[in-house]
Amino acid sequence: MKIIYKNPIVVCLTGLFFMLIFMTSCKKDAEGKGAPVITRVRTLVKPGDPKQTALDSTVTSGDAGSTYVIEGANLKYTNKVEFNGTEAYLNTALFSDHSIVVMIPATASWINQTGKLTLTSASGTTTFNFSIRQPAPVITELSQFTGDEGDVVTITGLRFDQVSSVKFGTAEAKVITATSTELKVSVPAAALGAVSVTTPGGTGTGPYISYDGVAVPILLPFGFRHLFYDDKITAGYDFNFGGASGDVNNTEVVKRGTHSIKVTYTGNYAGYAVGSGTPVDLSDKTYVKFSIYGSAGTEGKVIKVGLNDFDNRQVSIVLHSGKWTTYVVPLERFQNASQPGKPSSLNWIGFQELSGNAPETIFLDDIGVY
Numbered sequence: 001m002k003i004i005y006k007n008p009i010v011v012c013l014t015g016l017f018f019m020l021i022f023m024t025s026c027k028k029d030a031e032g033k034g035a036p037v038i039t040r041v042r043t044l045v046k047p048g049d050p051k052q053t054a055l056d057s058t059v060t061s062g063d064a065g066s067t068y069v070i071e072g073a074n075l076k077y078t079n080k081v082e083f084n085g086t087e088a089y090l091n092t093a094l095f096s097d098h099s100i101v102v103m104i105p106a107t108a109s110w111i112n113q114t115g116k117l118t119l120t121s122a123s124g125t126t127t128f129n130f131s132i133r134q135p136a137p138v139i140t141e142l143s144q145f146t147g148d149e150g151d152v153v154t155i156t157g158l159r160f161d162q163v164s165s166v167k168f169g170t171a172e173a174k175v176i177t178a179t180s181t182e183l184k185v186s187v188p189a190a191a192l193g194a195v196s197v198t199t200p201g202g203t204g205t206g207p208y209i210s211y212d213g214v215a216v217p218i219l220l221p222f223g224f225r226h227l228f229y230d231d232k233i234t235a236g237y238d239f240n241f242g243g244a245s246g247d248v249n250n251t252e253v254v255k256r257g258t259h260s261i262k263v264t265y266t267g268n269y270a271g272y273a274v275g276s277g278t279p280v281d282l283s284d285k286t287y288v289k290f291s292i293y294g295s296a297g298t299e300g301k302v303i304k305v306g307l308n309d310f311d312n313r314q315v316s317i318v319l320h321s322g323k324w325t326t327y328v329v330p331l332e333r334f335q336n337a338s339q340p341g342k343p344s345s346l347n348w349i350g351f352q353e354l355s356g357n358a359p360e361t362i363f364l365d366d367i368g369v370y
Contacts, residue, residue: 255293301360
């Protein structure tokens, strides 16, 4: 007869082992069963903070391209997350039965949206009220950067939907027509300063430009505090040197109004300038502004812009061929060790050919300081 001796410790451990397997199996079977349930959506990071900082903030709307946490139940086996019908990328490593970390697709629509967040799994589908916020508008171009009251200016950009306000500095403009990418507005009285567009998504100003493609883009303001040329030389004189000529009544290519200045460089490093009979006080001025149209062969070529002095108070700008480009340069850039500090007054603004590219033709319009 075989006698079996049972060790009580072994028996207990064996029973515990099978109990753990059974509990784990039950837990796995329980997870994700039933249709997904959403209790809330919260932020994952502080808005505008690139760090992954825990932030327990419930939200009912979000920004396309931003990451959020969906909380609820039966979420682990969700196989589709949609924001207003746009499917989001899913990283199941960031899933648990009670939370999903997901980014709102950059393509998710905030126009004519359903305002719904939808989760789908094999067990069912659920929806939750959650809308995509309209991003702030962006201004990329203005048809003109100065003008008289009543002039119609075209503002080009992005996300102008539901525009509520357009301002030139602090002056409110009348919106004539509006689309998502273009506004036509009437220039108000006393229009001077940054152009801004306001929508439900916020307020955007612009445009921003770089005068040489290297300098940090600068906000281009509307209007002038003193004009040197506006269809005509406003108050002063012009001069040429080194094989240049300027036609101040040109009508071939015009930025605004009826005339521009046609500058023909027949000699390398030749120059042209417009001046004021009375020196212009620069104490309350910030920028030099002007528009240039480059003829064929000028793309990427360089022009030296000088204030009273081509040797010490000068900045180089890059030309663009076949189109009008408006430039804005801070007055403080016009200095060096020999002539330090922002210039205090201005007698003339000059434009000198610097690439050794003669013969060369450019057109100038709307020259002055802001």
